[in-house]
Amino acid sequence: GENVEQHPSTLSVQEGDSAVIKCTYSDSASNYFPWYKQELGKRPQLIIDIRSNVGEKKDQRIAVTLNKTAKHFSLHITETQPEDSAVYFCAPITSGTYKYIFGTGTRLKVLA
Amino acid sequence: DTGVSQDPRHKITKRGQNVTFRCDPISEHNRLYWYRQTLGQGPEFLTYFQNEAQLEKSRLLSDRFSAERPKGSFSTLEIQRTEQGDSAMYLCASSLAEGEAFFGQGTRLTVV
Numbered sequence: 042g043e044n045v046e047q048h049p050s051t052l053s054v055q056e057g058d059s060a061v062i063k064c065t066y067s068d069s070a071s072n073y074f075p076w077y078k079q080e081l082g083k084r085p086q087l088i089i090d091i092r093s094n095v096g097e098k099k100d101q102r103i104a105v106t107l108n109k110t111a112k113h114f115s116l117h118i119t120e121t122q123p124e125d126s127a128v129y130f131c132a133p134i135t136s137g138t139y140k141y142i143f144g145t146g147t148r149l150k151v152l153a
Numbered sequence: 154d155t156g157v158s159q160d161p162r163h164k165i166t167k168r169g170q171n172v173t174f175r176c177d178p179i180s181e182h183n184r185l186y187w188y189r190q191t192l193g194q195g196p197e198f199l200t201y202f203q204n205e206a207q208l209e210k211s212r213l214l215s216d217r218f219s220a221e222r223p224k225g226s227f228s229t230l231e232i233q234r235t236e237q238g239d240s241a242m243y244l245c246a247s248s249l250a251e252g253e254a255f256f257g258q259g260t261r262l263t264v265v
Contacts, residue, residue, distance in 0.1 A: 141186065141198070
C-alpha cells in the first residue's frame with residue numbers, strides 16, 4: 042500500500058502478443074494484491090488477485106506473480122485480444138488498514 | 154441488482170453549493186470505501202468505513218468533505234461550498250474483509 046507505482050504507463054501490443062505490467066509498492070506489510078481493469082467510462086473490476094502466501098496465480102489468459110522480497114507484483118496477459126484494451130490498476134492492501142491504494146494505472150492498447 | 158449502487162449518476166452544481174451523494178453497498182459487506190477519480194488518473198482514496206465506524210480519512214481531504222454511514226449500511230458523502238477542482242467521478246466500493254472490492258458506477262460531479 043501507500044506508495045504504489047506501475048510500469049509502464051502505456052503499453053501497445055499486437056493482438057496475440059503478451060503484455061506484462063509491473064506494480065511496485067512500498068509497504069512491506071501488504072498482504073493482498075489485486076489487479077483491476079477499467080474500461081472507458083466504466084467502473085473498475087477485479088480481474089485477478091493473489092495473497093502473500095502464494096507466488097503465482099493463473100486464470101486462463103491472465104496470471105499474477107508476486108515477489109514480496111522485492112515488493113512488486115506483475116500482471117501477465119497472454120494471447121491478447123482487442124477487448125483487453127483498457128486501463129489496468131494494481132491496488133495492494135495491508136492487513137489492519139484494509140485500505141486499497143491504487144497504482145498510477147497502465148493503459149493497454151491491443152492492436153488488431 | 155445486488156451490486157453497489159450510487160445516486161445520483163450525474164450532478165451539475167454551481168460553485169459554492171453543497172452536494173450530497175449516496176452509496177448503497179452490497180448488503181453483507183461491512184467495509185465501504187469512497188474514492189475520487191479524475192480523467193487519466195487512478196482512483197484516489199478519500200475515506201473508508203467498517204460498519205458504521207469511519208476508520209480513516211485521507212489527509213488530502215479538506216474539511217469541506219464529510220462522510221457518514223449511520224447504520225452501517227448506506228453511506229453519504231457531502232461536499233460543502235463546492236469548488237471547480239471538486240469536479241470528478243466519485244466512486245463508492247464495498248468489500249468483505251480483505252477481498253475483492255466491488256465498485257459502484259460512480260457519481261460524476263461537475264462544478265460550474
